[in-house]
Amino acid sequence: xxxxxxxxxxxxxxxxxxxxxxxxxxxxxxxxxxxxxxxxxxxxxxxxxxxxxxxxxxxxxxxxxxxxxxxxxxxxxxxxxxxxxxxxxxxxxxxxxxxxxxxxxxxxxxxxxxxxxxxxxxxxxxxxxxxxxxxxxxxxxxxxxxxxxxxxxxxxxxxxxxxxxxxxxxxxxxxxxxxxxxxxxxxxxxxxxxxxxxxxxxxxxxxxxxxxxxxxxxxx
Amino acid sequence: xxxxxxxxxxxxxxxxxxxxxxxxxxxxxxxxxxxxxxxxxxxxxxxxxxxxxxxxxxxxxxxxxxxxxxxxxxxxxxxxxxxxxxxxxxxxxxxxxxxxxxxxxxxxxxxxxxxxxxxxxxxxxxxxxxxxxxxxxxxxxxxxxxxxxxxxxxxxxxxxxxxxxxxxxxxxxxxxxxxxxxxxxxxxxxxxxxxxxxxxxxxxxxxxxxxxxxxxxxxx
Numbered sequence: 001x002x003x004x005x006x007x008x009x010x011x012x013x014x015x016x017x018x019x020x021x022x023x024x025x026x027x028x029x030x031x032x033x034x035x036x037x038x039x040x041x042x043x044x045x046x047x048x049x050x051x052x053x054x055x056x057x058x059x060x061x062x063x064x065x066x067x068x069x070x071x072x073x074x075x076x077x078x079x080x081x082x083x084x085x086x087x088x089x090x091x092x093x094x095x096x097x098x099x100x101x102x103x104x105x106x107x108x109x110x111x112x113x114x115x116x117x118x119x120x121x122x123x124x125x126x127x128x129x130x131x132x133x134x135x136x137x138x139x140x141x142x143x144x145x146x147x148x149x150x151x152x153x154x155x156x157x158x159x160x161x162x163x164x165x166x167x168x169x170x171x172x173x174x175x176x177x178x179x180x181x182x183x184x185x186x187x188x189x190x191x192x193x194x195x196x197x198x199x200x201x202x203x204x205x206x207x208x209x210x211x212x213x214x215x216x217x218x219x220x
Numbered sequence: 221x222x223x224x225x226x227x228x229x230x231x232x233x234x235x236x237x238x239x240x241x242x243x244x245x246x247x248x249x250x251x252x253x254x255x256x257x258x259x260x261x262x263x264x265x266x267x268x269x270x271x272x273x274x275x276x277x278x279x280x281x282x283x284x285x286x287x288x289x290x291x292x293x294x295x296x297x298x299x300x301x302x303x304x305x306x307x308x309x310x311x312x313x314x315x316x317x318x319x320x321x322x323x324x325x326x327x328x329x330x331x332x333x334x335x336x337x338x339x340x341x342x343x344x345x346x347x348x349x350x351x352x353x354x355x356x357x358x359x360x361x362x363x364x365x366x367x368x369x370x371x372x373x374x375x376x377x378x379x380x381x382x383x384x385x386x387x388x389x390x391x392x393x394x395x396x397x398x399x400x401x402x403x404x405x406x407x408x409x410x411x412x413x414x415x416x417x418x419x420x421x422x423x424x425x426x427x428x429x430x431x432x433x434x435x436x437x438x439x440x
Contacts (some may be wrong), residue, residue, distance in 0.1 A: 014422060054286040065302065071293045080287065082305065089241050179388050185402060189409060200309075 006067070010077060013063050014139075017084055017091070020056050021135045024091045025128055028194060032124040034105045035187065038113065046102040053095040055198075060088045074213070083208035086140065090197040094131060097190045097197075104183045104190075114177045116184045117166040122190045123159050126152065130198035137202060149202035154207040156195035163188040171184060185205035226287070229296060233283050234359075237304055237311070241355045242310045243269060245348055246335040247318035248414060254325045255407065258333065261398045266322040272313040296431070303428035306347065310417040310424075314351060317410045317417075324403045324410075334397045336404045339387035341379050343411045344381050346372065350385040350418035359423060363429040370420035376415035 027049050034042035041093050068072065073081060130152050137146030167181045247269050254262035284305050287293065293301060350372050355364030387401045387408075 008231055028240055065298065068302075069290065069292075069295060072289075075289060078285065078289055082288075085302065085305070086309065089309070164402060166378070166401055171398040171402075172395045175392045175398075178391040178398070182384060182388055182391075182402075182405060186409065189406065201424075 006070075006073075006077075009063070010042045010069055010080065013060065013067065013081070013084055016056070016060050016063065017087060018054070018135065018139065020060060020091050021131065023053050023056065024094040024098070025131055027053065027095050028101070028124060028128055028131075031098040031101035031105065031185050032191075033123055034102055035108070035120055038105070038109055040109055043102040043105055046098050050095060050099050053092060056132055057088055059087060061182075064088075070071070076208075079208045079211060082154060083138075083204040086204045089200045090200045091131075094197050095192050097194050101187050104187050108180060108183050111180050111183075112177075113168060114174075114180050116180060117170050118163040118182065118184050118188055119131040119159070119188055120191070123156065123163075124194075125186060126156055126159065127191045127194040127198065128157070130195050131201070134201040134205060136200045137205040137209075141209050143206045145200040146205035149198055153195050153199045160192045188203075226290075226293075226297075229283070229287055229302065233280065233287065233301070233304055236276070236280050236283065237307060238271070238359065240280060240308060240311050241351065241428075243273050243276065244318070247273065247315050247350055248321070248344060248348055248351075248411075251318040251321035251325065252341055252411075254322055254341055255328070258325070258329055260326060260329055263322040263325055270315060270319050273312060277308055277312040284308075289299065294353045296428075299428045299431060303358075303424040306424045307421045310420045311351075314414050314417050317414050318352050321410045323405050324407050328400060328403050331400050331403075332397075334400050336400060337390050338383040338404050338408055339379070340404065340411070341405055342374065343383075343408060344414075346379065347375055347411045347414040347418065350376070350415050351421070353395060354418045354421040354425060357425040357429075361425075361429050363426045366422040366429070368427035369418055372416050376412055380408050380412045403407040 027046050030049075031046045032043045034040065034046070037173055064081050067081055068078075130149050133152070134149045137143065137149070163185060167185050171178045171181045224415045247266050248268075250262045251266045254260065254266070254385070285303050287301055288298075350369050354366055357363065357369070383405060387405050391398050391401045
């Protein structure tokens with residue numbers, strides 16, 4: 001395989017990872033929209049997208065594996081391919097979180113609607129913007145953009161802590177609505193996990209770009 | 221690098237991953253023991269082990285990267301190295317779950333002790349045995365052993381669903397203890413995630429051994 005062809009394939013790999021990221025982000029958006037408007041048809045869409053996301057994950061992994069097998073890549077390309085493999089796994093798990101949220105929306109739909117003291121759409125917007133920004137760092141090979149994601153994670157964690165206290169207080173006042181509050185708490189946790197995956201992606205981007213492993217240093 | 225030396229290094233890599241698995245499992249055990257006996261000194265141990273687990277993860281990744289860079293590995297070795305990289309990431313996140321549990325134990329410790337209708341130690345034993353079995357599949361290069369982990373995941377999910385209902389019912393009867401119940405619910409979720417990571421490890425073992433990607437087929 002010529003060097004030019006090899007680099008074209010690396011570009012292909014990058015393109016596909018971006019499609020994968022778009023699918024994962026869309027799944028989160030739909031699941032949260034399903035929550036907001038109590039629309040189960042959106043849950044169906046999320047459930048259906050899971051299979052596409054999973055098969056896309058396999059395809060990207062296979063491409064990466066083929067590139068590793070066919071040519072002995074240079075250090076920077078090697079790190080790029082490894083970053084793709086790891087980011088791919090994180091994006092697939094973002095999709096899993098969307099499925100998990102949409103299942104909770106179904107459970108909530110079977111219960112009386114009640115006002116919940118937690119701003120799920122806001123948490124989702126923040127977590128999604130983390131995923132987008134981590135991917136922007138990946139597209140632009142910009143470690144600083146990726147690094148800004150790590151700071152955003154604290155905001156998601158804070159919203160999540162606030163959700164714990166407000167839902168806990170609500171339950172004490174209106175114990176009848178405990179199931180609804182517990183579902184909302186778990187959806188908030190799902191979104192916190194999306195933020196964690198975005199953080200992992202950002203760390204992988206930094207590792208690729210800087211060639212140094214900064215994981216656990218920045219968050220310590 | 222000679223072929224023999226290359227294979228000795230692969231064995232080294234395997235050994236280190238097993239040490240990593242042991243550290244992650246111990247962290248879970250300590251966090252759950254801290255829960256059981258309300259002992260904050262165990263939480264300190266878990267917090268301290270996080271740094272070791274993180275630096276071990278970096279070391280293993282670097283070894284794997286060096287092996288990929290130095291020699292063009294054969295297909296089976298390539299798949300092995302990639303499996304190690306992915307398993308490594310999952311084990312590090314098992315360690316994160318332990319930290320998360322130990323932080324909830326601290327929160328619980330600040331609240332009045334109360335009987336909670338959820339068998340956390342049993343869930344932990346099941347999740348830990350999944351991790352151990354997935355690693356056994358890895359040591360023995362046995363896809364069937366790894367595959368048995370996938371079935372165990374359903375049991376953890378069922379225990380988790382049961383925890384949701386029993387804790388929800390408890391809160392409705394004793395709303396005063398809502399915070400304790402919510403913490404217990406989130407610890408149950410942490411353990412469910414440990415089971416998810418064990419499932420991921422098992423899938424990576426199957427991928428390495430069989431050379432085929434079975435992810436998402438078995439669980440579909």
